Amino acid sequence: MKNNKPWYWIPFLNFASGFPYAIIISVSGIMYKSLGVSNEDIGVYTSLLYLPWVIKPLWSPFIDLHGTKRKWFLSMQLFISIAFLVIGFVVPTSNFFILSLAIFWVAAFASASNDVASDGFYMLALEKEQQSFFLGIRSTFYKIAILTGNGLIVILAGYLEIAYGDKHKAWSYTMILIAVFMIAITIYNFFFTPNTEINGQLETKKNLNFSKVFSTFFQKKQIFIILAFILLFRLGESQLLKMLNPFLVEPIKYELNESNINNKQKEVLKSYHSIIKNGGLASKIELELIYSELPIVAVMQNEKTVLDLKTIPKTDVTTYNDVMSKRTKFIDELIKEKGNIEAIPKKGMGISNMDYGIIYGIFGVIALVVGGLIGGFVISRDGLGKWMLPMILAMHLPIIGFILISNFHPEIIFNLNLPYIEYSLDPFYLNLTTSVFHYNPYVVLSVIIEQFGYGFGFAAFMMYLIYVAEGESKTSHYSIATGFMALGMMLPGMLSGYIQQYLGYGNFFIWVFCATIPGLILSQFLKYPADFGKKIEENKV
Incomplete structure (x- = not known):
């Protein structure tokens, strides 16, 4: 049993993977929506940012075979921090959309490389039974990082929009603060991740090369069903993620x-x-x-x-x-x-960016953490076989909540006064005041159920990808599997804006729910050990 204090580094290492991913894939769309970019452009261009995650298997063997994975993820995290800082300076410019997209694109390559190195480090630094136990913790902190972006960062941006009355300046300062935060996470990971590798260390035989790495992956049993499942499992979710923010913040x-x-x-x-x-x-x-x-x-x-x-x-x-x-x-x-x-059909739910951030940054995070912890625990206790179907259903059934609110637009709202420090250019002037949070219980409940289901259910999918990667070159094989997953997110996401505009929000969420069915059906044809991921009980003396 490897004892390298995983509780110290697993949460923040996975936070450092999820946080830049959230900023690049999700928060960028929220920012562009706030700055007036159309749903169609948001759907196409922010979905194209998935491409580095799709093609990361092309360079993952290079990461696998050269240098240590620790050096790779620390370097990439620092590079990502610098990229976010530069975006902060270009947002106020007249060509901010093209310039920021270009920098997001470069940051996406660094973030995908960071994921490859972090995933490989996780599988090398932990024993198999530790991997299944910490899977729930790992996926939970990854998702917490995403909700930190979609929640706390959006709250910050919404607050600065109110304080300055200038959305470009607000998002400029937000991106600069994101960069500073990312630098702090990188410093933490530098001091707390263990040195478990040596340069050029391989997890397989030394005669492996690029062609061998790729060919062995595509020689796995059930490879065509596996790839179809990975591509289609998130068909609905990929579209939901792109259009959920526009739906919630667009005027009623x-x-x-x-x-x-x-x-x-x-x-x-x-x-x-x-x-x-x-x-x-x-x-x-x-x-x-x-x-x-x-x-x-x-x-x-x-x-x-x-x-x-x-x-x-x-x-x-x-x-x-x-x-x-x-x-x-x-x-x-x-x-x-x-x-x-x-x-004329009603449109969105008409909440502000600040309210959106509060809903996801507080209610969503709590639900996600609880769901993720339970998901990791039950797989560790019973194995993947017992929980695969219930977890898939837990992920996809909550879409029904968005179908209901998009068709009926319930508007029962409670106003809550939340305290915050009033912004002032004078650093010695601090005024504790309140901001009205428009609490729509139907929206909040839908988000809570969706985030709990995601935290609980996504652990099964990630555990299955670990099973697929078993064998030689597990780092590269895991990267190939997640690359196909990213492709399954990118292509539908690119079309989501056009589909939503054509169908309207109500019918769009019905379509999203229907899009989850192919992945559910394919999951029933997958073959894997029923007890995979189950914690091995040590023999008592």
């Missing part, structure tokens, strides 16, 4: 604002009623005025936000285009329905 609906408007807006509103609503013909000039001047408000939880183009500085092209796009889509729908607002 849009309305005409017929009070507190100026004379010009009153004239445009009159033209709208007499021409569009009554089915008349409008001239080109009248249509242009309607699209630019018609007073429209976005309905959020407990508030309405005026979509007024004149309040946006000309230099803020991204925000202007975002508001213009929302106005145009709503007016297109009004014209199509001849002014019948009730015929």
Whole structure:
């Protein structure tokens, strides 16, 4: 039994894998949504950031055969920290979307390499029975890292958006603080991860080469069923992850604002009623005025936000285009329905980024930790065979909650006053105040159930990947398996924005639920030892 104090380093090593992944894959989409990028572009471009995880098997043998995995993950974590710092400086620029995407792309390669080295280090530094025992801890802290990004980081960004009134500046400072936090994690891992390897140490025979590593993986029994299962298991989840934030933060609906408007807006509103609503013909000039001047408000939880183009500085092209796009889509729908607002389907749940962060950063983290700990414990106690099907169901059935809230849009809300320190440029001025958290119990309950199910169920999938990687070159084989998993996340994610726009949120979540069925069916054809992952009881003397 290897005794290298795994409780000291496993949580933070896996946090250092999950945190940059969350920032690159998830938080980037939240940031772009906040800065006015469309759902279609978010779905395509942030899904393309999965590509380094898809093709990481191409260079994982190099990591496997050269240097120690400890040196690899420490170097990559430092590189990722620098990349996030640079993104913080480019966010305020006019070309932030292209520049930040390019840097996210480079950081994604470093993060994928960090994962390869960390996974290999985990399998080399622990005995097999330790691996199954710590699997729940490992996957839990990985997911906690993701929720830290989706939760606490988004809370921070939402708070800075309110404090500065400038979303670009808020996200710039957020990314810089992310970089500092990542550097701190890297320093911790430098001091607490054990030196268990020597340079060039192999876990298999010395005559292994790239072709041998890849060929032995594809010679495994049931390889075609295995690959199909890995590719399809997260077919639904890959789309859910991309569109869940846009659904929760997008306004519930849009309305005409017929009070507190100026004379010009009153004239445009009159033209709208007499021409569009009554089915008349409008001239080109009248249509242009309607699209630019018609007073429209976005309905959020407990508030309405005026979509007024004149309040946006000309230099803020991204925000202007975002508001213009929302106005145009709503007016297109009004014209199509001849002014019948009730015929236009409701959209999102209308929560703020700060509320989204609180929901995932507090409620979601607690549910995930509990689910992850239970998942790792039951596999360690009973083995994978008993829990594979229940865990898959636990992961996928919670999607029903999002189907319900997206179709019925329950709006029972409780306002909670949460204390926080009021921001000031004066470092000696600290004012403890409160911020209103709009607590929608249906949203919170859906998130709690989904995160618990994910924490509980994902342990089974990761344990199965460890089984697939058993044998020669387990690090590289595990990397190949997770590469196919990333491909199964990337391709559906790229299409998710277009599918959502075509179906609407309600039907989209029904589609997502249906997309989980192929993976569930394939899981029943997999062959593996029923007691795989079960903790071996030591013989009592």
